[in-house]
Amino acid sequence: MLDLRETPIPDVIGHCAAAFSIDLDTENPAFGWGGKSxxxxxxxxxxIKILFRPASQINERIWTxxxxxSVLTGVSKPQLLGSVRWFDPTRELVWRADETTRVESPSISSTPEIREEPRNLSGAWWTALRDSLTALTETKTTRVAVRQDLIDRRIREYAGPMxxxxxxxxxxTHADVHWANLTAPEMMLLDWEGWGLGPRGLDGATLWAFSLLVPAVAERVSDLFADDLSCRSGALARLFMCVELLRMIRNFGDHPDLAEPLTREAERLVTELSGAE
Structure with a gap:
């Protein structure tokens, strides 16, 4: 898979600059997970954000x-201004580029997880996060972010019939609420490629899972989304995120520091959901 951190793409950058009639600050690029954007x-x-997919693997959910x-209301996010996409026969890739309003506040973390408590999260910041995700839940959509069959596979792989x-x-649901996708001091939620229907509580569960190395923040997230996370769907969402991240650690080496707290919480949630003493 192409890693944009390591492979120069001057032709792609030139195509974007021409398509948008704009100059890009190529001296200061920012890269997404795994160099895929x-x-x-x-x-x-x-x-301008540039990303790609193999031509044989275009996924409508991610690609649109x-x-x-762009039509969501009540959600603190960048505004989409324009988009272009094109086929690259040499690399057998489909590229897309999106122009959005620029977010001046930086991402809270360079990684999805945090290892220390963020210093600039005010009470208003937490309220804005909660309000944005509440407004999102009131949207009507046919998009699906996380399917039931995926949840079935992941939980049964870990817990069997329990x-x-x-x-x-x-x-x-946004379906990717983590600390690299949140900005401060102004709260903005970035990267909307994969949003859609998911289990109630998924966004709170995702942020909670990526906060487990800082128990005070994990507790703050749990309190903020208590209504969603305390119901059965929320408990399943937490367990799903724990086992999904454990799988990423096992298969890809991502987020290895989270292995111990994720395992601890997964075992607790299996006991809770199975009704075991």
């Missing part, structure tokens, strides 16, 4: 997320 400031004070999210993984409440 990159972003640049622009000469008109906006932001930003456009579908836990019934059937979700009984589904709501619109």
């Amino acid at each position: 990159m972003g640049f400031g622009t000469s008109r004070g906006t932001w 997320g930003e456009e579908c999210a 836990v019934d993984p059937t979700v009984d409440e589904w709501l619109p």
